[in-house]
Amino acid sequence: MGRILALVAVPFVVLIAATLLAIALVRLVGDWRLGIDPFTPTLQRPRLPLAELAARGVVTDALRQGLMALLVVALAAWACRGAGPGAVWARLGFAAPAIPRASTRRLLWLLPLWPLIHIAWVTATAAALQVNFAQGVRISPFLSPSMVALWFAFVILLAPVAEELLLRGEVYARASRFLGPAATIVTTALIFCLAHIGLEPAPRNANAFHALARPLTLLPLALTLGWLRWRTGRLWPCMLLHAWSNLALVVYQIGPGLR
Template sequence: MPASGPLGASSSARFLRTLSWFGRVLLLIVLPLLILLLASGLAILIVRVGGDLRLGIDPFLVDARRPRLPLSEIAGRAVVIDALRQGVMALLVIAVAVRASGNGWRERLGLAAPAEARAPIRRLWLLLPLWPLIHLTWVTTTAAALQMNFGHGVRLSPFLGPAMLSLWFAFVVVLAPAAEELLLRGEVFARASAFLGPAGTIVVTALLFCLAHVSLEQGTTSALARPLTLLPLALTLGWLRWRTGRLWPCILLHGWSNFCLIAYQIGPSLWR
């Protein structure tokens, strides 16, 4: 009987450690989801209220009494919502990092030089010219295997003016890469690396990155296709974050990857 006390205490300690581990994993999933939902909700609210007031519409009118908006207004609002969501998301991530680490939030997010000596970033400059070939080969091969339509000649909305087209381009190449990297390779990476090894942290953040790009509006095959095409990019971004200890290489590669992808898809249509 006396031996049961230490054994019971040991079992309780293991149970608490396991419970704590699962709690941390759950937080890794819930935190980015909450930030994405909050940023999306705020962006939609701001654009709707601001856009309605600009047009002299009562923003609190029920949908049945709202006047029909021009197609250019609808398309423009969609772009502004996308862009604003990234800005709000970045601010929310910084607020969470400040709450978690105080004045050390820059180091937490990889925005400052790491305390430990890290590998040089010279290899990134070798990766950049090779990346379009690597990424586009994977994307087109995966799309073909899933019998998805992915190719040249994709056209942008004809209802977008020059200002909205410029904002959309900035959203794809700058705003989205910066905000997504702050969230996943910044805050989530910091939380995961506190209890997971480098490999586990890279894989977890990569899976969350891919899951964040699932589109529920499409069919099952289409919904799974985009996350699968992003997997090599997600793993490479995690490796860069761990290897360099900095976030800006991730933002740079992410933005470059997005630029190459849209150039491949819409480039030919621009010359017609």
């Protein structure tokens, strides 16, 4: 039980640490840029423009992913200290597995099918829980074009890379040391889903099931990513499918709003 608790604690500690660091850095740099003392008491701080607040939110999200990736690599390096950099990349799933696995080319058939599978599951889950999920999504009008580009980079590139490094990289390596393949896949999938609870604010009219909608919609993706990690022995197929899934869902969510 102790090893399971430690396994669950690692990703949440990394996520919390990266989030707090990102918030602090964005506030320090942003305030310095505007000539504000970042240590000014909250009640005495000047009210920031909406465009500034929106931009800080996007930069914080993007920076958090970068810090997460750095922390994961540092954790892997600590776990492999004395073994050389090759051991770090092997631990994280970047090196070819010692035992040949399934050809990654044979798994490319999953890419054209996945958006249909994922969007169908998201839509069905939202309907079953009676939540307004994946509908009426809009990009903030207060974001500049550069911030919109950064937001897309965060969703489609930074988040898949950082989250896969953490879950199917370091956490998978730790879990596979004392769990079987099926248990490792399920454990990393559950942690992945739980980590997404509360990352997005609930709308005012949200019902009691809204908090469950996000993790439930991610469950098939999380299980598939774990299966890919086990089946191929590599991390990049997980990053590729995760990025493709995010892109498909974003297009589905914001597409109607662009018409």
